[in-house]
Amino acid sequence: MDELDSAIIEHLQSDARQSNRELARKLGIAPSTCLERVRALTRRGVIRGYHAEIDLVALNRGVQAFIAVQVRPLSRAVIDTFKDSVGGMPEVLTVFVLAGGDDFLLHVAVQDLDHLHAFLVDRLSKRREIVSFRSSVIYQRAHNPVLAPLPAPAAAPRPT
């Protein structure tokens, strides 16, 4: 992970479909070098995949919400079962397993508020392990388009 790798990663985060030649040109290296770098990053698992970002409104999923959930008992069996079954529901974008007050946070995207309510009442509240849940509709979201590596703490800091 040197400067070049970081630059490659940053460019591919914002546009994963640019040609290898274009990427190489931006970085000032030969296309073959660039290709080998990208392959090495993929082989090492740094690049985990390439995904198209789709407009949720076009998918008829204009309403997003977070649902914070508490389950009991807090055993591995209950956690894994809940995570897997909820994660498989089409309304759910992401399941987060949390430390602290809530046990799970579900990010969901549905057609409209009626469907959100139906999801909460008909699907979630049917689950016996759930002790409580709170839902919050999402008005807006702002993504950071490019995630840069954060600096590692210097092992032995010296004045420069």
Added chain:
Amino acid sequence: MDELDSAIIEHLQSDARQSNRELARKLGIAPSTCLERVRALTRRGVIRGYHAEIDLVALNRGVQAFIAVQVRPLSRAVIDTFKDSVGGMPEVLTVFVLAGGDDFLLHVAVQDLDHLHAFLVDRLSKRREIVSFRSSVIYQRAHNPVLAPLPAPAAAPRPT
């Protein structure tokens, strides 16, 4: 948005870098047809972009957390200013503006717990508009890899 468009979108979500020929072959259409469909989807804004997914540990961001924030006064000026400035911080992956109990939810990824604490204490709590915040460390997350369109409610439901 017919069946073909949906199929294209689903394939490109899981692998945005597959060749146009391969995508066309999977769908049983000519490459030129496939290319035109993808272009139309892009032109209409259904496909919003293509992004590489990067391993957060490789970016030295192994610790993720959510931070729920309340700000006051809840005016547009305060909301927009907070959203923009927090959204620009390197630690922040996404800023969500919420309805309900909390005003914002910040998804952050930092080096370790020390840096999470430092972020909360040194950067967030400095902001005068913040009334309160709660943070929850993320143990796991499970993404739904492919988002399918949800069915539109039938306009005039009839028994089939």
Added chain:
DNA sequence: TTTGAAAGACGATCGGA
């Protein structure tokens, strides 16, 4: 809209620096 064919561009490989 969809298609097949043609032309130009690109990814992939390899030998050498």
Added chain:
DNA sequence: TCCGATCGTCTTTCAAA
């Protein structure tokens, strides 16, 4: 590790159905 040349494949265009 990086680069430049080569080969085979792909994207892209376009005229026709």
